[in-house]
Amino acid sequence: MALVGVGAGQGSISQWCRQHRAHHRYVDTSEDPYNVQRGFFHAHIGWIIFKDNSNLHNRVDITDLKADPIVCWQRRYYWQLTILMAYIVPTVIAGLIWGDWLGGFVIAGCVGTAGVQQVTFSINSFAHWYGTQPFQGVKSPRDNFITAFVTLGEGYHNFHHEFPADYRTGVRWYDHDPTKWTIWFWSRIGLASNLRRSPDSEIEKRRLQRCREILDQAWDNVDCGMTVKDLPDISWEAYQQQARTGCNLVVINGIVHDVSNFITDHPGGEELLTAVIGDDATQLFEGGAYKHSNAAHNLLSTLRIARVSKQPESRQLI
């Protein structure tokens, strides 16, 4: 695998893993090697072209990589192995099997390697730019089926950053994640071991928390009227006085509502509302005349203007 992997032309195992661990630890900060906050181009390929060393201070533990003889061997002979696996082997295969030496070098060697690189780079750019955030919304990683399709799974990047130890990136069984299927297959034939899966309950917990965050954010943009505790107090007498002077005010559940802009639109008719102006229509609203829907209760809350202090109980109309 170390030999085949080097053919992707994406650096040695130790270099790749070091940068990947730094990316996870410092994501979206100046210590992130592919910091998407510096722009799409920088995250995609700019960080390779303009090596500015700004993230040299990041710290990650790679003692396990340094202790692995295969990783060290691949790193030592990286360039020789890359030329062999990325260019010579494809050229020789195409040349010997169907006689197209040039095609093997250009298509399978040069174009193939460059294509695979672009796909991998798109994880640092596209997967931090476009898509949904079903597991966390603070950092940039995103889930996107198209990115997942071209990167063979890695595009479920939001999950990957929230549960980085999980060998899967597409966590649902039907998510397009050939990488997880391959790793699982390798584990069956002894080429991979110690596969980690985050507990389903933890994944579900985080997904539901995120749903609640998204709902809360959406709810903040909805007009629910003034909160009851922020309403000014008004006496029952002052309320009636204002209603007598022509204000279209109705009390329901101890709250004064201004129905001026709604009275002609009332689905139950203008007359029914006019009849309760200056009075307490709680019981009529809550079922005495008609049991209003939740939508009607929501609408009612947007009409709040004051809270009645010391309301005489006998004022409720039935």
Ligand code: HEM
């Ligand atoms: C400011 C207070 C009120 C608001 C915001 C309001 C709102 C609504 C809304 C949105 C509906 C459509 C059906 C639904 O969503 O449930 C409705 C229907 C109705 N409302 Fe009200 N309402 C108010 C007060 C009243 C009062 C005080 C009465 C009775 C005295 C009343 C009687 C009815 C009736 C009978 C209907 C049914 C209409 C039908 O489907 O034929 N409403 N109201």
